[in-house]
Structures are given as C-alpha cells and as structure tokens.
Amino acid sequence: MSRPRDFRLNDGTVIDHLPVGTAARALELLGLPREGPITVGINVPSPSVGRKDIVRVEGLFLEKPELDRLALLGQQITVSIVRDGSVSDKTVLDVPERLMGILTCSNPTCITHTEEVDTVFFKQDGFPYRFKCAYCERVTSLDDVQE
Numbered sequence: 001m002s003r004p005r006d007f008r009l010n011d012g013t014v015i016d017h018l019p020v021g022t023a024a025r026a027l028e029l030l031g032l033p034r035e036g037p038i039t040v041g042i043n044v045p046s047p048s049v050g051r052k053d054i055v056r057v058e059g060l061f062l063e064k065p066e067l068d069r070l071a072l073l074g075q076q077i078t079v080s081i082v083r084d085g086s087v088s089d090k091t092v093l094d095v096p097e098r099l100m101g102i103l104t105c106s107n108p109t110c111i112t113h114t115e116e117v118d119t120v121f122f123k124q125d126g127f128p129y130r131f132k133c134a135y136c137e138r139v140t141s142l143d144d145v146q147e
C-alpha cells in the first residue's frame, strides 16, 4: 500500500501509535509547531491498535526529556527517526518506574512547590498512567505534566 506523497518526511520524526485524541496533547507537550512542517493524522486505522493518532514533524529530533513526556500519553507509542527519506531508528517508548522533574505535584502544600527540589514520582499500576509523589504521596495524572 502506498502512502500519500504529502505524508513523507525527508529528515524528521514520526510519532506513531498515539492513542486517539492525544495528537493535540502531544504537540502541546513538545511545544510544536516550532520550525518544520507537521502532518497530524487523527483516528487513523491501524492493523496493530485499531485506531491511532500519528504526528510527523519535518526537521524535529527529540531529546530524552521530550521522549519521557511523550511516553506518558500511551502504552505503545513508537518514535521513528527519518533520515534522507527512510527510517533510521525506531523506538517503542517506555515509561520509567521513577520520573524525575517531569510532573508537577497537584498538592499545593507539597514541599516541591516551596523548596528547590526536583519532583520525583513513582508510576502506579494501570493505564491511563498515574504517579505518586515521593514527597507527599499525592497521586497525580498526565494533566500535571510540565510543559
């Protein structure tokens, strides 16, 4: 099956298998658009996951903290790096058991709001992901991701 011509990247990143409805959130988390053109597919049929969102960004290469934020959106998100029109690297994102400096604690009296400390959260079981603050034990969700 051939892909529409306008969906091809020359050099950039494809963020695939996003859960349906999370493409906009992914763009927001990554502070996109920046420079290059972006194609967004929403509710795209997928043989492996049924339906998915997909984002293709020309000229974008993500850093580790950005990948860690993205990983929070879904369980099988795939990030492919495209160089010279073909995929040079493909990774399925994984959420670490311990997150540092990515989430903000939703408890207004938590020490992380008043002291100069990195937030630390532990991943809880299940999906959508939830995380427990190491300082005050408040359980927090994706809405509290720092942007």
Ligand SMILES: [Zn+2]
Residues within 6 Å of the ligand: 105, 106, 107, 110, 111, 112, 133, 134, 135, 136, 137, 138
């Ligand atoms: Zn806290």
